[in-house]
Amino acid sequence: MDTLNIRIIEALQRRGDLTNAELAEVVNSSPSTCLRRVRDLQNAGILTKKIYLVDSAKLGRGLRAIITTTTKDYNLAKRAAFSQRVEAEPSIAYAYGVTGELDAILIGNFQNMVEYQEVCDRLFDGDEDIVRYTTHFISETYKDDPAIPCDVLRQQR
Numbered sequence: 001m002d003t004l005n006i007r008i009i010e011a012l013q014r015r016g017d018l019t020n021a022e023l024a025e026v027v028n029s030s031p032s033t034c035l036r037r038v039r040d041l042q043n044a045g046i047l048t049k050k051i052y053l054v055d056s057a058k059l060g061r062g063l064r065a066i067i068t069t070t071t072k073d074y075n076l077a078k079r080a081a082f083s084q085r086v087e088a089e090p091s092i093a094y095a096y097g098v099t100g101e102l103d104a105i106l107i108g109n110f111q112n113m114v115e116y117q118e119v120c121d122r123l124f125d126g127d128e129d130i131v132r133y134t135t136h137f138i139s140e141t142y143k144d145d146p147a148i149p150c151d152v153l154r155q156q157r
Contacts, residue, residue, distance in 0.1 A: 003157070004029055006150045008037055009046065013147035016050045053146070061091065061109035063116060064138040069104045071129045078129055089119055 007027040011018060023038070024031040041047040056062060071078070079097060086095045086106060094107040106123075110116040116135075124130045 001153045001156070003154075004033070005037055005041060006153050008034065008041065009153075010147075010150055012038070012047060017052070056109040059109075060111055063110040063112055065108050065110065065116060066136045066138065067106040067108065067120070067133055068102045068136075069106070069124070069133045070101065070131045071103045072131055073129055074103045082123075082127070085123055089123065091115060091119055 004027060008023065011023055011026045018026065020031045020035050020038075024034045027034065029037075038047065056064060074097075082104065083095070083097075086092055086104075089108075091110050092106050092108045094105075096105045097103065098105055108116070108119065110119070120133065120135075124133050
C-alpha cells in the first residue's frame, strides 16, 4: 500500500462523491492514475461501498438507540436465526456479535417509542435464548465519524 493509495482512501472516506478529476486534484495525481487506483482498491475489497450519510432526524427517525442483548446459549444456529431477524428490521442500522458479558449490540434509528417497542417485541419476544436486552437512548452525539484511520498503513510503509 503506497502513499497515493492511502491518500485516495482518506479522501474518499471524507467525500465519496468526488469526481475522478476532483479526486486527482485532492491527492495530487492524474485522473487516469486515480481511476486505475480506485478500481484496484475496489477489486481488492478495500473500498467496498459508495454511500451518502443522512441526518436520521430529518428522515423522521430521530430516536436513536443502542440495544444490547444477553443470551443463554448463543450457538451458531441460534446466532444465524437472530441475525436473519435483525437483518429483516429496517430500523436497525448496525448489528454486531460481540465478546464479553454481552452477545450482541444493535444500533437503531426509530420514529418513536411505539416503533422501538414493536421492533423489540419482534426481535426478542418468543426467543427463549434472550435472557435480557437493555436499551440506551442516544441523547447527545460527541463523535460520529465512520472513516477508518489509515495510520497503520502509513506505519507499515
